[in-house]
Amino acid sequence: MRYSTLLFDLDHTLLDSDASERLAYAHTMATVGVTDGERHFERYVAINRGMWTAVERGEMQPTDVRHRRFEQFNGELGLAADPHDMADAFVWGLGAFGDLYDGALAVLDQLAARASLALVTNGLSDVQRARIERLGLGDYFDAVVISSEVGVTKPRPEIFDVAFEQLGRPSKVSAVMIGDSLTSDIKGGAEYGIATCWFNPNGAQAGPGDGVTHEVADLAELPTVV
Ligand SMILES: [Mg+2]
Incomplete structure (x- = not known):
């Protein structure tokens, strides 16, 4: 020692955390009624990773990542869901799964x-x-x-x-x-x-x-x- x-x-x-994230993502998509969410998961992962890298560089606060990752995700995919509702569902899922x-x-x-x-x-x-x-x-x-x-x-x-x-x-x-x-x-x-x-x-x-x-x-x- x-x-x-x-x-x-x-x-x-x-x-x-990969399992936690995948399950939380599925829960989030189900919560906002997106039925083909699975095929956009890799895009979500890339957006999320980019934002946490920005946090490491001091360019973003961790609390901003919470909903901004879904703002960007919805913008890219043309989803009308509320990013704050998605953030709440996702955060709950990350705590609950994995x-x-x-x-x-x-x-x-x-x-x-x-x-x-x-x-x-x-x-x-x-x-x-x-x-x-x-x-x-x-x-x-x-x-x-x-x-x-x-x-x-x-x-x-x-x-x-x-x-x-x-x-x-x-x-x-x-x-x-x-x-x-x-x-x-x-x-x-x-x-x-x-x-x-x-x-x-x-x-x-x-x-x-x-x-x-x-x-x-x-x-x-x-x-x-x-
Ligand atoms: Mg780590």
């Missing part, structure tokens, strides 16, 4: 017995709070930092400041940021001056300047790596 302070990303690191990856709770159990854990996520408060409650994650984390609640987003250092403050200001050398995103988790952790662990289940390639300290392809590797 090298680290006593473990900062975790949630989406696509602990949570199967499971943790296999083995995630067992790993958290093992790590929480030996280290302080924080969840540091770039999500929306209502989505992430519903998930944390439904999945029973609250007991594992000594700090939960959600970007839309604190007004700052990974990779910005201020969100790490909030986490460190909530954890009682542990030393940076004790800490590692664990997540799937090179642009938010790994870049953010590296620029904050802490170690990083890239969750890379698909065998993607990182560059030498990406700031990856450790890499795992499976969450089960975490207890031996960090």
Whole structure:
């Protein structure tokens, strides 16, 4: 065990966010009466991804993504549905659907017995709070930092400041940021001056300047790596 302070990303690191998103999308389309929504799902995904990338760059606020992704989606597809109704249905669905990856709770159990854990996520408060409650994650984390609640987003250092403050200001050398995103988790952790662990289940390639300290392809590797 090298680290006593473990900062975790949630989406696509602990949570199967693809399943959550697909089910929430289907629920949203059903709610507004769109019967052929499935064939537009990839377009939705691209719009959504583009907006979260803009959030990482500091060009948008997380709370703006909530309905603006559906404004753009409706505009492109010529749908008359109210984007705010769609946002409400989607946010409810994201909170209600999607499971943790296999083995995630067992790993958290093992790590929480030996280290302080924080969840540091770039999500929306209502989505992430519903998930944390439904999945029973609250007991594992000594700090939960959600970007839309604190007004700052990974990779910005201020969100790490909030986490460190909530954890009682542990030393940076004790800490590692664990997540799937090179642009938010790994870049953010590296620029904050802490170690990083890239969750890379698909065998993607990182560059030498990406700031990856450790890499795992499976969450089960975490207890031996960090
Ligand atoms: Mg993620």
